[in-house]
Amino acid sequence: LDLIRFLSSLVVLLFHFYVPLPGYQAVMIFFVLSGYFISTSALREINENRWNWFNYLLKRLIRLWIVLLPSLILTFCWAKVQFSIFGESKISNYLNWKVFIGNLFFLQGISVPVYGLNGPLWSLSYEFWYYILFPCIVLLIYIPRIRIKLLYA
Known part of the structure; x- marks a missing residue:
């Protein structure tokens, strides 16, 4: 299962470089397998009365912020390079602090747009x-x- 998840993430990476692969389907496979691993772990902790929201959220946030923070910073830097070459564009409307903070707290597509038009942040x-x-x-x-x-309801 780990191999399938790795291959799915590799397909997604290559898809973002315009290699004609089924990128969207690979994202779904990756999500399903990741969800299976995370849910199995959470169910085990709940069944063993070891469930702890703080530890659970800390692990999940670290896992996501390791990817998200560099992505937000690189999106900003890349947009600045684009501005210096092509001039300001509508992208600048999506590079403000409100959008950055909203994306930092996973509100992209809910109350703010994705940062700098970085579409894959929806995931x-x-x-x-x-x-x-x-x-x-x-x-x-x-x-x-x-x-x-x-x-909980």
């Missing part, structure tokens, strides 16, 4: 919100206390 937003929703749904089922069930 990190989807991944983050999956990380939030999955444990909420599972804990809604597993937790016996009604008040906490309402919180």
Whole structure:
């Protein structure tokens, strides 16, 4: 499964360099496999009464920010290079602090556009919100206390 996930990510990388491969399908395969690994781990911790939101979110945020932060910085730098060559364009409307902070907290496509028109950033937003929703749904089922069930609902 790790090999399939690696190959999927490689296809996505090559697709972004305009190699004619099924990039969108590879993203979905990668998401499904990553979701399987993450959900298996979360379910095991919940079943063993070792679940901890802080540790879970810390692991997920580190995993995503390792990719997101360099991407946001490179997007800004690349846009500045484009501006120096071609002049300002509509991209500058998507390079402000509000959009940067919104993308930093995975709100791209929800309340802000993707930063600098960096289209692939949509996937990190989807991944983050999956990380939030999955444990909420599972804990809604597993937790016996009604008040906490309402919180997760």
